[in-house]
Amino acid sequence: MQPFIQPVKRFRWGDFSMCYVPMKSQKCILIVDDDADVLLFLGDRLNALGYEVLTASNGKEGADALQDQIVDGVLLDLYMPVMGGLLLLEQLAQSSAIPPVIIMSAPEHRSELQLGIVKGAKDFLFKPIAPDELTNKCKRLFH
DSSP: OOOOOOOOOOOTTOOOOOEEEEOOOOEEEEEEOOOOOHHHHHHHHHHHTTTTEESSSSSSHHHHHHHHHHSSSSEEEEEHHEEEEEHHHHHHTTTSOOEEEEEEOOGGGHHHHHHHHTTOOEEEESSOOOHHHHHHHHHHHHO
């Protein structure tokens, strides 16, 4: 049976902030990425694993979502318009309860990924993201 998908706010073309709400919700994961295809891929994959998924298309939307919602984990792209992932990670580190964060970027951004780990991320994923690696890291960090 296909899970129910419900937008968090009214959908406008180019606005990909939506919430995938499975019928039997387990844990809630926030995905922050400016690439709509990545949001859909990750949302579908995590939804199939039984997670409730929130999405944001930049760091500012991600920060706003984290103020409104309690999440059990975050998948965070490093390079986005408006506010990048490293800045959001710095803001998260200042809060009292930081959820586990997995940062994502291309292999050529290794030094930025290492900086993200120093700033509090628990792990990283190289883009393009291997589905099995995504599954393994999410199960390890978000359960």
